[in-house]
Every structure is written in C-alpha cells, then in structure tokens.
Amino acid sequence: MIEVKYFGAVAEKTKCEFEKLSFSEEVSLQQLLQDLNDKYEFESLAFSVAVNQKIVSKTSDYTLHTSDIVALLPPFAGG
Numbered sequence: 001m002i003e004v005k006y007f008g009a010v011a012e013k014t015k016c017e018f019e020k021l022s023f024s025e026e027v028s029l030q031q032l033l034q035d036l037n038d039k040y041e042f043e044s045l046a047f048s049v050a051v052n053q054k055i056v057s058k059t060s061d062y063t064l065h066t067s068d069i070v071a072l073l074p075p076f077a078g079g
Contacts (some may be wrong), residue, residue: 030062
C-alpha cells in the first residue's frame with residue numbers, strides 16, 4: 001500500500017491527515033495525483049509533493065512502490 005499524507009489546506013480539503021491506497025499494478029506519481037484530484041478536486045490548491053521525504057516535481061515520471069510515502073505539502077514561506 002502507498003501511504004499518502006496530507007498537510008495544510010490539502011488536509012482541510014480531504015478532511016483527513018492520511019490514507020493508505022492499494023493499486024493492482026505499478027502506479028506513477030502523475031496517475032496517483034490525477035486519481036486524488038478526481039476524488040478531492042484539488043484544482044485551486046497549490047501544494048508540493050514529497051516522496052519518502054524528498055521533494056519531487058508533480059510532473060516527474062516517477063514510479064511509486066508499495067512501501068512509498070507520498071506527502072502533499074502546503075507552499076513554503078521564506079523567512
């Protein structure tokens with residue numbers, strides 16, 4: 001199972017802090033994000049994506065594995 005963690009406005013939109021998702025075959029990060037967008041309608045939300053605590057591009061061709069943890073993070077503010 002792939003664990004997806006939600007933070008900030010994304011957590012408010014999903015009404016949960018995390019969920020575990022199961023896929024019958026390998027899934028790409030882009031497909032996971034599309035599935036989540038279809039489910040929660042994230043269009044208006046700005047967020048970054050981290051896989052196993054490393055920031056990755058939402059458009060990267062990244063294949064997820066069953067032990068991966070994906071985090072949807074709010075925009076970072078400088079300081």
